[in-house]
Each structure stands twice: as structure tokens, then as C-alpha cells.
Amino acid sequence: MKLTEAIERGLTVWTASVATAIEAVADRQLRRPRILIRYDQPETVVMTVQAPPKAKPTLAPARVNPAAGAAHVGLSPEWLRTLRGAALEIHLAAESVLIRPLDYPKQAEPFLDGMIRTQIGRLTPWNLEQVLYGYSAPRTANDRIALTLAATPRALVQPLLALADQVGAAKLVITTDVGSGSPDAAPIQIFKTSLRSSLAGGRDLGRVLKLGWLSVAATTAVLLIATTLIGGYVDGELDDAQAQVARLRAALRPAMGATAADGLLAKRKQTSPASVIVLDTLSKILPDGTYVVEMHIENDRLQISGLTQDAPALIGLIEQSPQFSRATFYAPTTRTAGEAGERFHIEARINAYFGDRA
Incomplete structure (x- = not known):
């Protein structure tokens, strides 16, 4: 990996972490609308505003076809204003998700994330780039841990991801139930992402921070170029002087005898x-x-x-x-x-x- 690629990746991760922390504070201060999305038919979803307890819904449920090229065009202006900057919670039916029980030794619990990630191609019909997955909270019994893996192909929910981007949603969470007969009562989260920030004019806050830091770095780099050119000349002269000193020391050093060679071999052996x-x-x-x-x-x-x-x-x-x-x-x-x-x-x-x- 090149140095520039490593720096860019590290800066991206750092700015994303800072943006996540800022967004968390903003979520506590600004109450984002929460929209629940469920599949009503194979190609139709129903969107419902999650109103507070004992409060009437502000909007009637809306039905859209995410697979359509511009699904958001059929929404009313009220719905479009509500969706912009909202948090979308997409609930997938169990029929659209691969459910698989897993069992591991209790000692493997700290390594569950890595183990499931490396085995996802064997546990599901898809590779890591083609699948969205999550798993339930582990249950311990008789020195074993049991959990439930839920996975779905990324292509299945890609139209919903495109719809969320078109309407300007801020956050997206995809969950699913594992079935009423399962002991895992809580839904399993299989995907979560932040699409954009309301604090950055509808753009990705992490990207805005990244561009700001790159501008500062570019300005600093211009100042360092002159210093580097001058320092390079000085370093070249210093390297020449050190090479001359090394040649003089080599000429004055006596030849290594058998005793020194034996000591070198003994040291290498140990x-x-x-x-x-x-x-x-x-x-x-x-x-x-x-x-x-x-x-x-x-x-x-x-x-x-x-x-x-x-x-x-x-x-x-x-x-x-x-x-x-x-x-x-x-x-x-x-x-x-x-x-x-x-x-x-x-x-x-x-x-x-x-x-x-x-």
C-alpha cells in the first residue's frame, strides 16, 4: 500500500469517527423523524411515520415501488419534507432473509466478529461483498454459545438504499425478525449506515471534515516543499561526509581473525x-x-x-x-x-x- 493511500484511508476513518460523534450529539438535541418501512408486496413497501406514544400520526402511510427509477416522484411534498434528514428503519420479512443457527465454544466469544466474517462464504450462498448480515446476542449454556445469523443479499435491498439517497434521508437501519417460535425475540440488525448530515447542508459530514483537513494539509505541504529541497541538499552533503569517514575507518580497522569469526558463529548459533x-x-x-x-x-x-x-x-x-x-x-x-x-x-x-x- 502506498503512503498516500494509507494516509487517505486513515484520514477517512478518523473523520468518519469524528462525524459519528458529532451526529450522536446532534441526534440528542435534534429529534429526527423516524420512518418505518415494511414490504407490503414483493415490489411495494409501506412507509409509516413512527409517532410518539399516545400521539396521532402526522402523515398517512405511503406506498412506493423502490425498484422504479424515480420512486420518490410519486410522494407528496409533505412526505418528501419528512423524509429529508429522517432516520429510516427498514424491516425485512423472515422470508427474505437466510436464518442460520450457529454454535461455538464459549472461549470463542471474543472472536465472534472475525470468525463469522471469515466464514460468511461458507455459512451463506454469497461472498462478503454480496451480503448484508448480522447476528443475535449470544446465549451461553454448558460451555457453548449459541446465536442466530441473519443474512440477505445486498442486491435485494439496493433499491431501498437508492430510495433513501434520493429522498435525502440521514440514517438507514435494516432489521429482521427470526420468527415467533425462536427464543431470539429481539430483531436482528443486519445493516446500519449514515447517509448524510443535516449539519452539513445535506452532505456527508465526514467528507466535509475530510476536505477541510486536506485543505489545511495542502497549505502546510507548500511550506514544507521549500524546506525539503533545502534539507535534501544538506542531507546529501552529510551522506558524502559520512561515507568518507566510513571508508577511512575500514582502512584503519585490522583484519578480523579466526577468534572473531568463531565468536560470530557462536553468537549466530545462540x-x-x-x-x-x-x-x-x-x-x-x-x-x-x-x-x-x-x-x-x-x-x-x-x-x-x-x-x-x-x-x-x-x-x-x-x-x-x-x-x-x-x-x-x-x-x-x-x-x-x-x-x-x-x-x-x-x-x-x-x-x-x-x-x-x-
Whole structure:
């Protein structure tokens, strides 16, 4: 990744976070209209204003076809004014959503987001770019956690996203129910986004902040160019002087003898991890019932994978050994039907010295 791309991505993320915080404060101060959208027919949705409790609706429900090229044209001026800057809550029927129960070890709860994200292509018929998904709150029982995954193709709701952009909505949330017979009573949120800000004249507040910071950066860059040109000349002269000093030192340094060469080899031997020693250390610290299927050593990094009964416990055992540090999972822990345990993938740093520490 180029430096400019990394800077632009970091600035985009930072300005988006700032814009989200500003919008959160604005939401508390300014009461945005909330519009509930439900599918009435396969291609028709019904929009209803969510009025406060014990209050009469301000507008009659409206029906539109999001798939039409300009669906918002048929809306009344009152509806168009209400939709501009409103928060849209789109509710999908269970028939339009893929519902799948999931089960994981309790120790995998901190890694649920990453595990589901990496397995979305196996859990659903769509890849990560084609799907919108969410999952219910995990339920714990007998050292296992159960949850419900809800996913729908992005193409199904793309007309609704286009309609929200056409009418100038500020926020968009897509939820679905998993069915009345399921213990998951709360709706599952499968998508949420901020489209634009009412504080920035209907434009994306994060983009406005980003352009402002880029203008400041451009002005600063003009001032730095002259300094860089002058500094480059000075640095070139300094590099030439350092090169001359290095050549003089090399000419005055005596030739390295056999003793120095032997010391260099001994130092290299002590600072380079041996595969045999690593394997012997692992065999001592890993518990019975744990089987290492693959082991890779590259420089000071060790990667092992295999089967065990309690994958998270291996992290603590490896960390307790003085020969390893910074142990972590580099891939999700999975359980496959027919296997006796969990398949783990662990990465750790190999400490440089493996001799007696006395």
C-alpha cells in the first residue's frame, strides 16, 4: 500500500469517527423523524411515520415501488419534507432473509466478529461483498454459545438504499425478525449506515471534515516543499561526509581473525532458534490429547496448527514457557463433524536464546 493511500484511508476513518460523534450529539438535541418501512408486496413497501406514544400520526402511510427509477416522484411534498434528514428503519420479512443457527465454544466469544466474517462464504450462498448480515446476542449454556445469523443479499435491498439517497434521508437501519417460535425475540440488525448530515447542508459530514483537513494539509505541504529541497541538499552533503569517514575507518580497522569469526558463529548459533529444540519444548508444554498437525518456523516466528480439546488454554501454556512469547490465534478455531476436538491455529514469537538460563 502506498503512503498516500494509507494516509487517505486513515484520514477517512478518523473523520468518519469524528462525524459519528458529532451526529450522536446532534441526534440528542435534534429529534429526527423516524420512518418505518415494511414490504407490503414483493415490489411495494409501506412507509409509516413512527409517532410518539399516545400521539396521532402526522402523515398517512405511503406506498412506493423502490425498484422504479424515480420512486420518490410519486410522494407528496409533505412526505418528501419528512423524509429529508429522517432516520429510516427498514424491516425485512423472515422470508427474505437466510436464518442460520450457529454454535461455538464459549472461549470463542471474543472472536465472534472475525470468525463469522471469515466464514460468511461458507455459512451463506454469497461472498462478503454480496451480503448484508448480522447476528443475535449470544446465549451461553454448558460451555457453548449459541446465536442466530441473519443474512440477505445486498442486491435485494439496493433499491431501498437508492430510495433513501434520493429522498435525502440521514440514517438507514435494516432489521429482521427470526420468527415467533425462536427464543431470539429481539430483531436482528443486519445493516446500519449514515447517509448524510443535516449539519452539513445535506452532505456527508465526514467528507466535509475530510476536505477541510486536506485543505489545511495542502497549505502546510507548500511550506514544507521549500524546506525539503533545502534539507535534501544538506542531507546529501552529510551522506558524502559520512561515507568518507566510513571508508577511512575500514582502512584503519585490522583484519578480523579466526577468534572473531568463531565468536560470530557462536553468537549466530545462540540467536537462531533450532527446529528440534522448538519441537522438544512444545512436546513438554502441550497437554495430552493435543496433536500438532503442522509446524512452520520463519525467523523468530512459530506457527502451529492441529487438534485439541481446549484451544484457548493452549495460549496460556505457551505464554508460560520462557522459550515463547506473544502467543495468539492467527485463524479462527473451528470444530468439524467427525473430529475429536477443536482445530486450532496459533502463532507465537520464539525467544532468541534456548540454552540454560542459570
